[in-house]
Amino acid sequence: MSYGPLLFLGILFTLASSWVGLVLMPQRQLGALGQHTDTNTAAVYPQARAGEAQQGAEHYRALGCVYCHTQQVRPEGYGADIARGWGRRRTVSRDYIHDKPVMLGTMRTGPDLTNIGERQSDYSWHYKHLYNPQITSAGSVMPPYPFLFETRPIGPMGPSTNALALEGTFAPAPGHEVVPTLRARQLVEYLRSLKSSGDLPEAPVKKEEAQ
Amino acid sequence: MSSTTASKTLQAILPGDFSKEDFRRAKLAEIDASCRTPVLFFFVSGLLWLLAGTLFALVASIKLHTPGFLAGWESLTFGIVRTVHLNTVVYGFCSQAAVGVAIWLMCRLCRVPLVAPGIVTVANLFYNVGVTVGIGGILAGDSTSIEWLEMPRYATPILFVSYALIAVWTIITFRLRAERHLYVSQWYLLAAVLWFPWLYGTAQVMLIVEPVRGVVQAAVNWWFAHNVLGLWFTPIGLAAIYYFIPKVIGRPIHSYYLSVLGFWSLALFYNWNGMHHLVGGPMPAWMITVSIVASVMMLIPVLTVAINHHSTMIGHFGKLRHSPTLRFIVFGAVSYTLASLQGVLSALRSFSEVAHFTHHTVAHAHLGMYAFFAMVMFGSMYYILPRITGREWPSNALISVHFWGVAIGIVLYVVVLSAAGLQQGRMMNDPTVKFLDVVKFTIPYLQIRTVSGLLLALGHAAFVVNFGWLLVRMFAPYRKPVVSILTGAEIASPSGK
Amino acid sequence: MPVITLILLGSIVLLPAAALLSLRWASRSGQLGRFDRAALLPFDEEEPVGRATDQILGDNRR
Known part of the structure; x- marks a missing residue:
């Protein structure tokens, strides 16, 4: 009963089977997936992110936003993703070809962000929300990110143009203002760039809504 | 080879009339003693990481119902502290406990002392350097945000070298075995040490070193992340259960044939499970379906083992009532069955529609990693430590505090969050319920989770105190009682050699 | 990705073939006989079947 070699082979072959099936096969099927060019409009989708937004993706990664926010819209009739307005169509593999890393997420402590750029494009909303989510969404459990902002005395030229309009208990000490740092600006650019709603043959946007 | 050399040395130093049974006993003790240093290193450093991980867990848990808590500290923002918690307990504690248990079990079942234990100790030091660098990197904002693989690329090669070294040493021990026949625990151990470096290497290359395109990353990610549980922690946990239940109660496993069936069906099906984490996601349907089928097939190994x-x-x-090892191990074995059944259910499309993306999944992860795996590791440590140190556990009361603290804590955790997660999922799937109302609904349950975290922390503290006390006794000079030749009574206990 | 296709096709043939061959070899060389005796391997003369270990709590406290 000293079947060492048999055991050894069995151990290797079982893992090899799923390594082939779930690693190599997806790589073969999707590893070279490219952009889609619309034959009517010549629009190319998806587009790579521009510099500022790409920098912002790094902050999104470093701060671990993915642990509470997904970036995937499930199909119509499966969950309420589309009914909640998180997207006009389900997301498909092609939506993610530029993402490194892909941050699909597995938890929705907060809402899905696949199309947050489309749903909320207002800069000042994003800044206030990041500075303290209670300002825009009272009762949220999202942490405040005060370290992405600088609280400083108002200079002789008066308040900065990009100072946050804070009121009540959220306002800084008199004579002070809160301005977003570079990181906050990049992060908001990233959030505003999140749009996965291009019309694709494998995931068409419903025509009446696309108008 | 080495076992014959070791036996010769033993025979040479022992008196000639040494009986066979005494020789056997000395041999078991010799095997235990050969593992002492490396296994202690793995257990001690593992427990230190457990304490750190518990602390991070509490901070993360409090933050999720009181977001203002420590909000000014960037390194402790929820997304980071939660990740640090996962990595400290998974790579710091669970993996190190697993290696310690695996090495000791392998030596015992092969009936050979560990050769060159210094190498394993070095692997441990490497490993801890790797984990420290990795955790530091996450705290500094270098997390990769790839679940279960968050450690930055400058830390992981150190870990890989350490894993490879441990795998090689386990295989060497296996090759040198004095007992040619194999027990089912050895299969699981051998499989785990061969599978893990392959999984880790593939994931590192395809996700960190040279990231593949788009959602292929998600496929590789979940192939890895599910297999860390299925092909690294589960086999070592099952190896320990298969050894300790028979060993403690003094009765062989009920059916060896069933254990064979259980092993091969686990090996065949578990590694195909990963894509069920992407149900509804932007992946081709065949990938997800194949994983759902494999997940349901897991009923075979799970029910067989149960x-x-x-x-x-x-x-x-x-x-x-009398064996701490048995308590923890049986608790773990029952949890393994429950976690697996919950896993099968969660893989189904209809159930996943509700439970995916909710605290139900978080509860499931803790049922598997803690109620099953960590509990089995605690049980194994209660058995192994007295035998490798030659000292009894100093306090039975602390053992009870440990068991009841963590048992009540984890049951509370899993039951409350599983139920709350389902309701959370139902509310999320109803578009008329505002999202903020879903968030507010979960808060009381998250507060209960913090309470359960405190119970777990209490249990861990009791264990660490007992362990530390045992180590103090081990290093204290051995007191040999001086016995009166005339009366046979003990007359003094001087300290000394 | 022709290389990957080659590996895929090759493994579909090779993996089951190797599994069957190794099983045939194992059963022919008698390695699959008398499995259940292995259940006794955790035990030895010092700690034989029937002797419980680790009974340290409660009344059995040493």
């Missing part, structure tokens, strides 16, 4: 262990225990449940 029936086998339960049938072995029948008539011996009374021993639970």
